[in-house]
Amino acid sequence: MAAPKKALRTDEMVLSMGPQHPSTHGVLRLELKTDGEVVEEAIPHIGYLHRNFEKHAESLPYFQIIPYTDRMDYIAAMNNELGFVLAVEKLMELGGKPIEIPEKAQYIRVVVCEMNRIASHLLAFGTYGMDIGALTPFLYAFRDRETILGLFEDICGARLLYNYIRFGGVSRDLTPDFHHKLRRFLSKFEKNIDTYNTLLTNNKIFLERTKGVAVVSVDEAVQYGWTGPNLRGSGMKWDLRKDEPYSIYDRFDFEIPVGETGDCWDRYKVRMDEMRESVRIVRQALDQMEENGLLDDPNYAAKVSAKLRPPVGEVYFRTETPRGDLGYYIQSDGTNVPSRVKVRSPCFTALSAMRKLSRGLLVADIIAIIGSIDIVMGEIDR
Amino acid sequence: MKHPIETAAEHIRATAAEATETLNLGGAWPAGLPLETVILLALAVIGIISVTVVAGIPIVLVLMERKVSAYFQNRLGPTRVGPWGLLVTLADGIKLIFKEDMVPPTSDRKLFRLAPYVVFAASFAVVAVIPPFQSTVIGNMDLGLFLYLAISSLIVLGIIMAGWASNSKYSLFGALRAAAQIVSYEIPLGLAVLMIVMTTGTLNMQHLVMDQADGIHAWYMFRHPFLFIGAFIYFISAVAEVNRTPFDLPEAESEIVAGFHTEYSGIRFAYFFLAEYANAFIVSAICATLFLGGWAAPFPFLSGVPGIVWFLGKTMFLVFIMMWMRWTLPRVRVDQLMSLCWKYFLPISFVNILGTGVLALLEREEIGAQLGGLFLSADAVSWIAFPFILALLGWIAHSGTEPVRRPS
Secondary structure (H helix, E strand, O other), X not given: OOOOOOOOOOOOEEEEEOOOOOOOOOOOEEEEEEEOOEEEEEEEEOOOOOOOHHHHHOOOOHHHHHHHHHOOOOOOHHHHHHHHHHHHHHHHHHOOOOOOOOHHHHHHHHHHHHHHHHHHHHHHHHHHXXXXXXXXXXXXXXXXXXXXXXXXXXXXXXXOOOOOEEOOEEOOOOOOOHHHHHHHHHHHHHHHHHHHHHHHHOOHHHHHHHOOOOOOOHHHHHHOOOOHHHHHHOOOOOXXXXXXXXXXXXXXXXXXXOOOOOOHHHHHHHHHHHHHHHHHHHHHHHHHHHHOOOOOOOOOEOOXXXXXXXXXXXXXXXXXXXXXXXXXXXXXXXXXXEEEEEEEOHHHHHHHOHHHHOOOOEHHHHHHHHHHHOOOHHHHHO | OOOHHHHHHHHHXXXXXXXXXXXXXXXXXXXXXXXXXXXXXXXXXXXXXXXXXXXXXXXXXXXXXXXXXXXXXXXXXXXXXXXXXXXXXXXXXXXXHHOOOOXXXXXXXXXXXXXXXXXXXXXXXXXXXXXXXXOEOOOOOOOHHHHHHHHHOHHHHHHHHHHHHOOOHHHHHHHHHHHHHHHHHHHHHHHHHHHHHXXXXXOOHHHHHHHOOOXXXXXXXXXXXXXXXXXXXXXXXXXXXXXOOOOOHHHOHHHHOOHHHOXXXXXXXXXXXXXXXXXXXXXXXXXHHHXXXXXXXXXXXXXXXXXXXXXXXXXXXXXXXXXXXXXXXOOOOHHXXXXXXXXXXXXXXXXXXXXXXXXXXXXXXXXXXXXXXHOOOHHHHHHHOXXXXXXXXXXXXXXXXXXXXXXX
């Protein structure tokens, strides 16, 4: 009698998705253990964009670190600069040598950061559409992003990596027609957001693809250290611009959009709504500049020595970038070179939940998750 | 019983003799060549010409897609090669022909080489049964519609070959998705076609068009409500058949790179690419022929306009709708794709078949004349019942189907 046939043994198929892949947002590599279309586990592998930022920073004068911060989250370089600059300024203040920042510089910083937030969220919106399979929103988003980048080019000559925000102010004054151009863009852009919502946000297929996918509760989100739009998507009202106001964010009136369930659609929608709030902030900033006669004020930066030597001490300072809390820890030994710089990356914590979120979903959902947590590998790998 | 080839040869000989007589070519045959050789040569020439013309379709369509997508996306599209970028597809084609013929070393070489031709041939062969105008079909056969269903199913064979032979995981994913998708959607598609056959009792495409030639009210789409719904089911299933957005899962570039043709490059890739557009054209042409009257004019007073204009106009309109969908909609997920087919289209199709059958029966048995004929024809009654039919279908679609559940 023949032995009873063993059941057919099947193995999971390991699919190495990335680092070169159309929708891993940079050079993320995901090791997918798949059973047909179902993903049993997705293990993210990072480090393909590691450039040794923190070690580099230990051998550079403070001024020369600013351009390196641009290259972390290259989608929102202004916000990264602001975080570092504010941290160093805080360090100076703690050591009893505060830098007086001109009013105009404060406003310019807020304006460019919020503009960059819009640009960053536009990219998130466009690429998310592309991840889900709609190619047109991407082009629409880039049309508006192009205007913002053009404005940045006007004021600092660069379109992606600005090196614009400096200790004590900014590197250059605004161009004379900057605020006209910006206002024209804002009024056009506000209408465009409605178009985007019609085109993608409320599309039936899009809703089917993103609603209820990868739900993260508030507790889970906090446990994973999620911040920014991802945390707010889960329903927690946490925004450093409101909760720990830095720079001059306490002078503006804006809402913090939050999601309800914490699925992919909520995280995406928070970004869409945040763009509107950013428009509001930029408008108010421009209004206040105009009211206070700052537009014609030539004083856009305080004089800071190129050999900036913060007093001995340490500081941890965090700001709200488009991706969440970006924290800089800086230790100064009194020389013009920091003895330690450490970055707390919001994208890294967001990606750390990937393994848990992706269990049992489909391959297409993995893409939906990556897009919804809006990671930038430059910041994760540093 | 005679061998079919002999029958065919006799048929050809008879036709040729007839043609010789009609065209008065009596003494004009080149000396020394037997009639069969001349016929073969003529057939070859006609074949080459028609293949060239047919191959031109996807080239036009590729340009159209690039222009349409460009205008949807606030771009200009190709403008540099030729006036208004007209020659850009040709330039692309030439580039692809001159590219190195790459075959991955780990692939199954024979299958890998063969697959593009299978897809290409299968999609182009279907053109034979489509009547582009009144007098001509390349192959005017009584089983035309059946041939279309039979041959177009071969495409999936080529796709699976390509995905398997590539020996790449992404290709395999694409091929399996394609297999599941195309085979599934063939069912509602076939059922929609079946409704037409039930109504008319013929599979000959030319006869089908002639039956619709009276005007817009005679088009099958507007015959009765079941066919109206059937037309939509056919078109959506056809979009899924040819793997276009929102059903482009087999080549979903954000998920599985390029699906089954990930490993292909150069002219072999071009074969897939052209076949894809040829397919889009063909399913649109079939849809136009079956549901929108083919080459027939919508109103009798317009019948002076050549049939090819109507045929191409209707087909291109449907192709444009496909492109419109592609550049507007996101992509569905694989489980949603399947649930749409099995949980919605299939039950609706069955009800459609039932309704069509009842109407056909009423017509044939002249029961309709006794019942509805008191006031109206059965078709008119069914149009009045249209909202109720829609409600019924909606109820069927929703009852018994629960929301798509996550597979975990």
